[in-house]
Amino acid sequence: MTEYAVRVRGLRKRYGEVTAVNGVDLDIRRGEVFGLLGPNGAGKSTTVEILRGHRARDAGEVSVLGADPARAGRGWQARIGIVWQDESAAEESTVQETVRHFARYYPRPRDPDEVIALVGLEEKARSRTKALSGGQRRRLDVALGVIGRPELLLLDEPTTGFDPVARRQFWQLIRALADEGTTIVLTTHYLEEAEALADRLAVIAAGRLLATGEPATLAGRGEAEAIVRWTDPDGREYEAVTAEPTALVGELAARYGGEVPGLRVTRPTLEDVYLGLIGHGRDGGSGHGGGSGHAGSDHGRDGGSGQGDDSHHTREGSKR
Numbered sequence: 080m081t082e083y084a085v086r087v088r089g090l091r092k093r094y095g096e097v098t099a100v101n102g103v104d105l106d107i108r109r110g111e112v113f114g115l116l117g118p119n120g121a122g123k124s125t126t127v128e129i130l131r132g133h134r135a136r137d138a139g140e141v142s143v144l145g146a147d148p149a150r151a152g153r154g155w156q157a158r159i160g161i162v163w164q165d166e167s168a169a170e171e172s173t174v175q176e177t178v179r180h181f182a183r184y185y186p187r188p189r190d191p192d193e194v195i196a197l198v199g200l201e202e203k204a205r206s207r208t209k210a211l212s213g214g215q216r217r218r219l220d221v222a223l224g225v226i227g228r229p230e231l232l233l234l235d236e237p238t239t240g241f242d243p244v245a246r247r248q249f250w251q252l253i254r255a256l257a258d259e260g261t262t263i264v265l266t267t268h269y270l271e272e273a274e275a276l277a278d279r280l281a282v283i284a285a286g287r288l289l290a291t292g293e294p295a296t297l298a299g300r301g302e303a304e305a306i307v308r309w310t311d312p313d314g315r316e317y318e319a320v321t322a323e324p325t326a327l328v329g330e331l332a333a334r335y336g337g338e339v340p341g342l343r344v345t346r347p348t349l350e351d352v353y354l355g356l357i358g359h360g361r362d363g364g365s366g367h368g369g370g371s372g373h374a375g376s377d378h379g380r381d382g383g384s385g386q387g388d389d390s391h392h393t394r395e396g397s398k399r
């Protein structure tokens with residue numbers, strides 16, 4: 080058994096004139112929760128479909144659970160669970176019948192009633208699937224994805240349409256599956272979901288990999304300086320970028336004789352880093368790389384306004 084559940088090298092896929100995947104490399108370790116982020120049309124679904132063997136590639140090497148998806152057989156397929164975008168059709172059969180039916184396809188399925196409870200559909204177990212709400216149907220999709228006790232679970236935007244409580248229940252389920260050793264690859268547009276679940280992330284745009292890493296350190300986020308904002312009693316807003324926010328807050332507290340008016344101290348969020356990577360950072364720039372930490376921001380470039388000292392880059396009247 081190799082250390083990796085998924086290895087991809089130089090993956091390319093075109094649809095006519097459109098290059099959907101343009102030379103992507105991925106290494107996803109066994110037992111890892113791996114998030115794929117990227118704007119609409121980035122190539123995420125295409126990549127996941129190729130990993131599953133549902134789509135042929137034009138070039139590159141792909142190994143999933145030790146096999147090439149283009150040539151792997153039924154035994155290999157049974158080791159993989161999937162939750163696709165808009166998958167389930169409205170049916171006359173009930174939730175329970177549907178889950179039991181799918182369980183029969185697998186050699187070592189989970190208990191269908193347990194799975195129904197895991198996805199929070201107990202009260203709907205006897206409802207026809209056509210009577211489910213959009214979010215409930217999505218939960219059924221998740222149930223069908225995990226019923227076969229997969230070694231690798233591929234989830235394409237699994238929580239679209241979930242209410243906030245359902246989303247958190249789903250996160251618990253994913254963490255429980257990860258604790259059991261399931262490798263999980265998920266695409267999502269919810270950055271808080273990526274942050275909550277993923278051990279590592281890849282950001283792709285226009286079919287190319289822009290960055291990979293842990294959510295806390297992606298694209299220099301770990302070393303990024305803090306932004307300290309405050310409002311002068313005369314109403315002017317200030318912000319300073321500093322590696323030593325505590326020291327600056329101490330200086331400000333001394334200057335204002337106690338409470339610093341309108342004080343806020345922030346570090347770049349995953350969203351800041353993501354937007355910087357895909358070229359929609361705070362400066363609206365085209366920053367691909369985000370090596371500065373505040374990916375796409377212009378902090379620290381236009382020096383002081385007289386407030387603060389050389390260790391903090393301060394400017395006045397900034398706005399988000």
Ligand SMILES: Nc1ncnc2c1ncn2[C@@H]1O[C@H](COP(=O)(O)OP(=O)(O)OP(=O)(O)O)[C@@H](O)[C@H]1O
Nearest residue numbers: 094097098099117118119120121122123124125126
């Ligand atoms: N079956 C298809 N035929 C032609 N073009 C396609 C097909 N599927 C995807 N594409 C194109 O390939 C590109 C990548 O699409 P893909 O669905 O992989 O993106 P995505 O990152 O999953 O997007 P989203 O976040 O919107 O789901 C897009 O430009 C899309 O229009």
